[in-house]
Amino acid sequence: GQSLEQPSEVTAVEGAIVQINCTYQTSGFYGLSWYQQHDGGAPTFLSYNGLDGLEETGRFSSFLSRSDSYGYLLLQELQMKDSASYFCAVSEPGNTPLVFGKGTRLSVIA
Amino acid sequence: DAGVTQSPTHLIKTRGQQVTLRCSPKSGHDTVSWYQQALGQGPQFIFQYYEEEERQRGNFPDRFSGHQFPNYSSELNVNALLLGDSALYLCASSLRTGGSPYYGYTFGSGTRLTVV
Numbered sequence: 593g594q595s596l597e598q599p600s601e602v603t604a605v606e607g608a609i610v611q612i613n614c615t616y617q618t619s620g621f622y623g624l625s626w627y628q629q630h631d632g633g634a635p636t637f638l639s640y641n642g643l644d645g646l647e648e649t650g651r652f653s654s655f656l657s658r659s660d661s662y663g664y665l666l667l668q669e670l671q672m673k674d675s676a677s678y679f680c681a682v683s684e685p686g687n688t689p690l691v692f693g694k695g696t697r698l699s700v701i702a
Numbered sequence: 703d704a705g706v707t708q709s710p711t712h713l714i715k716t717r718g719q720q721v722t723l724r725c726s727p728k729s730g731h732d733t734v735s736w737y738q739q740a741l742g743q744g745p746q747f748i749f750q751y752y753e754e755e756e757r758q759r760g761n762f763p764d765r766f767s768g769h770q771f772p773n774y775s776s777e778l779n780v781n782a783l784l785l786g787d788s789a790l791y792l793c794a795s796s797l798r799t800g801g802s803p804y805y806g807y808t809f810g811s812g813t814r815l816t817v818v
Contacts, residue, residue: 596744625807627807627809632811633811634706634792634809634810634811634812635745635792635794635807635809636809637806637807637808679744679745687733687752687757687758687798688758689735689747689750689758689760690735690747690794690807691747692737692744692745692746693744694742694743694744695742695743695744
């Protein structure tokens with residue numbers, strides 16, 4: 593089976609940088625994705641890593657180390673609107689469904 | 703916009719009843735996956751439909767069933783509702799290509815089901 597571990601809650605100050613970690617255990621691995629979900633809203637795709645290294649998309653970056661079964665999401669220049677839950681999700685080879693972690697609730701404070 | 707549409711948005715049912723939730727995928731997508739999300743938890747995979755067949759199934763009882771129509775829309779049916787079935791039910795659509803990673807899911811806003 594698969595398991596993903598991420599912190600349940602993180603609090604950071606507006607304008608700061610925050611890193612949300614994710615470790616995973618899967619029988620097969622294809623890539624690691626990150627999704628953002630505001631309260632009452634739909635999860636929205638943020639970033640994907642299929643290879644080791646850093647992917648940057650605006651204020652958000654995501655990193656993957658396949659050898660360590662570890663990844664993180666980095667949010668820079670935090671804004672109040674970034675307060676949401678963030679989920680890492682793994683995909684395995686073949687047309688298998690995404691498996692999500694339990695999520696990290698980020699609170700951005702002034 | 704041709705995003706994922708789910709209906710209804712909210713639903714209250716009595717224990718033992720049956721419910722049907724509906725999903726229209728994003729334009730151009732052919733695969734629909736259903737997830738159950740309990741409060742404060744991550745989405746849990748229920749099943750996935752492609753070409754009108756159930757292709758993958760998560761660890762959910764047979765009370766959960768589904769269907770996909772020729773226009774790619776999908777339904778999720780839950781029979782003999784239990785209090786524990788209260789959750790947000792999310793539909794995600796994607797385009798199925800051989801070997802492609804499922805990072806391009808588009809989610810609907812979900813149906814909030816409350817069982818009383």
